[in-house]
Amino acid sequence: MSSTLVTGIGELTTNDPELGRLADAALVFTDRVEWVGPASSAPAADTRIDVEGRAVLPGWVDSHTHLVFAGDRTAEFEARMAGQAYAAGGIAVTVGATREASDDELAANLRRLVGEAVAQGTTTIETKTGYGLTVEDEVRSARIAADVADEVTFLGAHLVPPGADADEYVSLVVGGMLDAVAPHVRWADVFCERGAFDADQSRAVLEAARAKGLGLRVHGNQLGEGPGVGLAVELGAASVDHCTYLSAADVDALAHSSTVATLLPACDLSTRQSLPPARRLLDAGATVALASNCNPGSSYTTSMAYCITTAVLQMHLTIEEAVTAATLSGAKALHRTDVGHLSPGARADVHVLDAPSTTHLAYRPGVPLTHAVWRAGVRQR
Numbered sequence: 386m387s388s389t390l391v392t393g394i395g396e397l398t399t400n401d402p403e404l405g406r407l408a409d410a411a412l413v414f415t416d417r418v419e420w421v422g423p424a425s426s427a428p429a430a431d432t433r434i435d436v437e438g439r440a441v442l443p444g445w446v447d448s449h450t451h452l453v454f455a456g457d458r459t460a461e462f463e464a465r466m467a468g469q470a471y472a473a474g475g476i477a478v479t480v481g482a483t484r485e486a487s488d489d490e491l492a493a494n495l496r497r498l499v500g501e502a503v504a505q506g507t508t509t510i511e512t513k514t515g516y517g518l519t520v521e522d523e524v525r526s527a528r529i530a531a532d533v534a535d536e537v538t539f540l541g542a543h544l545v546p547p548g549a550d551a552d553e554y555v556s557l558v559v560g561g562m563l564d565a566v567a568p569h570v571r572w573a574d575v576f577c578e579r580g581a582f583d584a585d586q587s588r589a590v591l592e593a594a595r596a597k598g599l600g601l602r603v604h605g606n607q608l609g610e611g612p613g614v615g616l617a618v619e620l621g622a623a624s625v626d627h628c629t630y631l632s633a634a635d636v637d638a639l640a641h642s643s644t645v646a647t648l649l650p651a652c653d654l655s656t657r658q659s660l661p662p663a664r665r666l667l668d669a670g671a672t673v674a675l676a677s678n679c680n681p682g683s684s685y686t687t688s689m690a691y692c693i694t695t696a697v698l699q700m701h702l703t704i705e706e707a708v709t710a711a712t713l714s715g716a717k718a719l720h721r722t723d724v725g726h727l728s729p730g731a732r733a734d735v736h737v738l739d740a741p742s743t744t745h746l747a748y749r750p751g752v753p754l755t756h757a758v759w760r761a762g763v764r765q766r
């Protein structure tokens with residue numbers, strides 16, 4: 386693969402502990418990062434691009450999305466904005482539409498949304514099943530997701546299908562459904578929440594998935610305090626996602642574990658919840674990631690920049706903390722060491738902002754600032 390030299394970098398965020406953040410820098414990459422350093426000592430390359438003082442950083446790692454779906458929930462959103470409370474049950478509407486859609490329709494919608502994310506600087510994306518909720522429909526969702534997404538998660542335990550018995554459904558999830566879906570996915574997840582799955586059911590799902598060799602993720606503590614965080618930490622999950630309502634014990638458990646607290650602020654705003662206690666988590670020493678939670682019900686955005694803006698303006702993160710949360714810590718939440726940073730050897734996921742520094746992501750809220758994107762060294766925009 387031919388090499389590209391990027392010069393004229395006003396501010397280079399590497400997320401490399403040795404290199405840190407560099408001014409007046411240059412970067413050489415093929416499909417991997419080959420060299421990082423001061424512009425004055427940059428080696429030659431096949432192609433040279435001058436970014437004229439713009440900021441360069443690793444592409445976003447969006448570690449939590451639900452993109453295999455059909456249909457639309459505008460009416461539910463409108464009702465919520467008019468004052469109706471959010472509840473887990475709205476998922477059933479998307480399940481109905483997803484089951485009726487063809488493979489081609491699901492794949493086209495998934496590709497549309499991933500394309501939208503990449504155009505805004507996302508270069509690694511996780512997505513989940515969870516709108517099928519039958520063996521056949523969950524396998525289909527996993528297969529379609531695996532064609533497009535970097536990481537795929539089995540979320541058969543998203544909701545008990547309407548009319549089904551909860552314990553019987555859990556038996557299916559940990560039995561035949563897990564057996565059928567496991568070959569297509571790396572991760573398993575459970576919605577541990579009032580109105581979805583309780584602590585015992587969630588534990589059964591996670592233990593069965595772990596026995597199958599899958600990595601664990603948990604949806605927890607979205608609508609109130611609950612057992613999700615404790616269970617995730619106890620079982621060594623890579624990540625527990627939402628973390629909107631945390632007890633002191635939850636914060637302490639996360640701070641003393643390798644489980645990443647993945648915060649989904651666009652979802653909390655769209656469901657009119659409080660924002661998660663990001664400052665408390667970081668101050669206690671927990672690893673915090675930011676993700677979009679893009680899905681048609683509770684968070685219909687692919688914009689990681691929006692999550693960063695919110696984290697800085699409303700959750701009191703520094704811009705550096707927010708950028709780290711959306712890159713390096715997102716990679717940690719997926720157990721990926723090859724993305725989320727620009728150290729030599731990393732995948733060449735390069736995001737150029739139309740701004741001199743990452744500060745502009747919060748300083749200029751809502752303004753599209755993505756100037757150029759490479760994923761594994763291939764120009765995306």
Ligand SMILES: [Zn+2]
Pocket residue numbers: 449450451604678
């Ligand atoms: Zn989710």
